[in-house]
């Protein structure tokens with residue numbers, strides 16, 4: 001579904017991604033774990049096309065999208081739930097959701113999406129910017145789903161979210177993966193969250209994939225200290 | 231009583247003129263943060279388009295309401311493609327390029343039509359109000375200015391395109407991540423802004439006549455109105471036009487047009503001292 005080879009990217013002259021290799025099969029749930037500043041966000045931005053690939057190739061659904069602009073990748077079915085959520089602050093919750101539909105030209109079915117996010121229903125007419133962090137996170141996921149993506153790239157959905165909503169996020173993501181059969185790439189620092197959800201976990205360090213782990217390994221003290229130690 | 235009616239008319243007329251000359255600029259600046267120094271020339275081109283079409287037998291209303299916006303809209307789309315798009319995000323370069331564009335238009339039009347005033351007679355006649363008469367055409371202009379604001383409001387508020395425009399304005403990258411092509415949105419925005427400016431130029435041609443350099447007379451007022459209006463494109467334009475239009479017309483009526491213009495400028499300076507982000511900078515956050 002998503003196949004990345006030798007991906008290099010930089011900001012100005014500072015190299016950030018140094019030869020990322022990543023294979024994600026259809027229906028898979030892959031976690032990417034890494035500390036602050038290791039290039040997790042940059043990786044997702046490069047996959048979406050916001051950061052140009054200096055070298056390497058990105059295949060999405062068999063098509064080379066390495067040099068396509070973000071909107072074209074989005075229309076192919078690449079969904080993005082960015083770090084910081086990027087809700088349109090001045091648009092109502094409803095219009096935020098509708099943006100998910102109109103961008104990809106899909107039929108507007110706000111009600112259908114809301115069934116999965118009942119918490120958003122009473123908020124529909126509020127401005128996006130007035131929602132709490134957790135509500136914004138749910139809205140960002142719902143907005144992404146509106147465009148019927150095949151793959152969703154999640155960037156630290158638990159950042160700054162209180163534990164009770166994190167549980168809700170686990171349930172939502174699990175449902176997206178199991179019931180909706182979506183392919184998911186989840187970038188996180190939260191070990192528990194990623195261990196709970198991902199089928200495989202990649203460790204990213206200084207812009208390269210250091211190693212691959214089974215989720216169970218994340219719970220083992222040795223691996224953990226090794227990770228925390230790096 | 232008659233005087234009050236006539237004064238009200240004069241004020242509304244001043245407000246409508248400001249709305250007409252600045253709404254296209256407000257859209258382009260508000261949505262794209264592009265400062266189009268050729269705005270005055272877009273007005274001028276709209277005027278010539280209407281005059282030339284009328285002189286070639288086109289019905290004057292068709293010339294003003296259709297030909298002028300169409301011609302300038304197309305010019306705007308081409309300018310966006312060739313100049314604005316390449317310089318997007320580079321404010322100084324855009325300023326220089328659009329300034330060059332304005333000189334280019336002045337040069338071309340002077341070559342073709344000469345440096346003389348062209349005009350067309352205003353349609354409709356006049357209406358007696360007691361001892362005074364008011365021009366029916368100017369009355370219609372007030373209605374058209376109000377209608378333009380209303381149509382833009384509805385378009386932004388109720389249509390898919392309007393939603394896409396509002397979303398892209400707030401966060402172009404996120405809009406792109408949802409499948410919206412910001413370059414296309416900007417091209418459309420610029421085209422619509424230019425078309426509205428052409429429409430204004432066409433509508434004002436019967437009143438003030440057109441000259442290749444007439445843009446200079448408009449552009450300063452348009453910028454003052456847009457900057458003073460602040461972030462909300464529609465509310466800002468309407469509020470600033472109302473304020474400055476009233477001041478300008480009242481002073482003009484009781485003194486001279488020169489003092490009217492000076493009063494407008496003074497009011498703008500005072501306003502921006504007090505509210506650096508314009509009338510709608512803080513008060514109307516998030517409105518259109």
Ligand SMILES: Nc1ncnc2c1ncn2[C@@H]1O[C@H](COP(=O)(O)OP(=O)(O)OP(=O)(O)O)[C@@H](O)[C@H]1O
Nearest residue numbers: 011016034035036037038039040041042043083189
């Ligand atoms: N726009 C930018 N310009 C220059 N450097 C940048 C920019 N964005 C990020 N960086 C740098 O690139 C490196 C990787 O950043 P990135 O945002 O990908 O890290 P991250 O793994 O997502 O971190 P976090 O967990 O804090 O979100 C960091 O050193 C960061 O300072």
Ligand SMILES: [Mg+2]
Nearest residue numbers: 040041042083
């Ligand atoms: Mg990050």
